[in-house]
Amino acid sequence: MAPSMTAPVRPVPGRVKLAQLLALAVPALLLGGAYISEYVFGMHPCEMCWWQRWPHFAAIALALLSFAVPLRKLLTGLAALAILVSGLIGLFHAGVEYKWWEGITGCATIAASEGTSALDAIMNAPMIRCDEAPWDLFGISLAGWNFLISTASALAILVLLVRSARNVAR
Incomplete structure (x- = not known):
């Protein structure tokens, strides 16, 4: 027999490493975009945005931990699930923005005003509503983009982990 037929297939560490990097990079980039839109462009988040x-914060913590402890596949998988949860919340939020369904009735946030008294800040701050998209690209709101990007990346991470596990089993 040829050596390649009898030699066991070794795990592909590249898939796990790629999954870890995606689990760290995707939520970090999405959060970075959210903070840029908030602090640079003045698009304050509503409650559902938060x-x-x-x-995503949880996913970053889990992904960072996956680089430090031996349970890297488990922690990376949990990070992927956290990213997926954010995406599903984004789907719900986008549905509220597009009026596909009704959202949480009291969903609104008051943008903070600095340098004034608390009462003036409350009275003069704009109301940030959850059922109005402050911005869209190609007709897709920020919540919609979060759904698309988070769901696709979470599924990609999980596929990488499953394929890595299948190579170990062979």
Whole structure:
């Protein structure tokens, strides 16, 4: 028999490493974009926008931890699930913006005003509503883009991890 037929297939560390890098880079870039849109372009987040950010923070922490401890596949998979959760919240938020369904009735945030009294800040700050998209690209809101990017990247990470596990089993 040829050596290639009897030699066991070794795991492909490149797939796991790529999954780890995606699990770290995607939420970091999406959060970076969110903060740039907030602090550079003045698009303050509504409450549902914040809901989408929290799973990305968790994904970054899990992805960073995956580089430091031996449970890298598990932690990377959990990071992918956190990214997926953010994407699904983005789908819900986009549906509210597009009026596909009704959102949380009291969903609004008041943008902070600095340098004034608390009462003046509340009275003069603009109301940020969850059912109005402040910006879109090709008709897709920021929440819609979060859904598309987060869901696709989470699935890609999970596929990389599954393919890595299949190579180990062979």
